[in-house]
Ligand SMILES: CC(=O)CC(=O)C(=O)O
């Protein structure tokens with residue numbers, strides 16, 4: 001039953017849990033300290049964006065960054081999931097972008113405020129198609145890449161994660177109950193950079209899944 005419903009998980013209104021600073025090279029490029037525990041934040045379901053719709057630069061940002069990430073789609077829910085059992089809770093995967101208003105994030109950091117404005121705006125989580133679990137037998141050894149206007153900007157591998165996929169599921173589920181259809185973004189590798197109106201983004205998980213988006217400026221202003 002779950003296998004039939006999961007392919008359209010983004011329509012369920014479930015939470016998106018994001019992990020930050022999970023790759024050494026990315027933490028270093030932003031001069032962030034290496035975390036001793038996973039860094040977590042949330043995006044609302046209104047962040048989901050599917051191909052065919054442009055990514056909008058929020059009206060308050062002049063430095064929107066791409067972050068390409070492997071997404072884990074929960075196939076069943078649980079609380080305090082043991083690391084040893086964690087992979088059984090994955091129903092599939094998705095190619096994801098964690099679009100980030102970097103200027104806003106920097107201001108939030110300086111003021112000691114949460115990252116909501118920088119990370120949780122409408123369309124801040126573009127996603128590709130649902131990938132059934134069996135199509136990625138080695139999720140901890142997977143190329144994650146992104147091009148802007150044909151130029152390769154991010155080219156990482158999930159083998160370089162600081163916190164492994166099972167340990168992330170264990171950590172998150174010790175804090176909040178994970179539900180079927182939840183999405184976990186596992187962090188971005190190095191190479192994040194600014195996008196501009198008219199840019200074309202192409203991203204991929206190896207050659208298993210690819211997606212394309214264009215960039216526009218939001219017409220929504222207060
Ligand atoms: C510094 C960040 O924005 C953290 C983040 O989202 C990541 O993927 O790393």
Ligand SMILES: [Mg+2]
Pocket residue numbers: 018019020067069098185187188
């Ligand atoms: Mg991220």
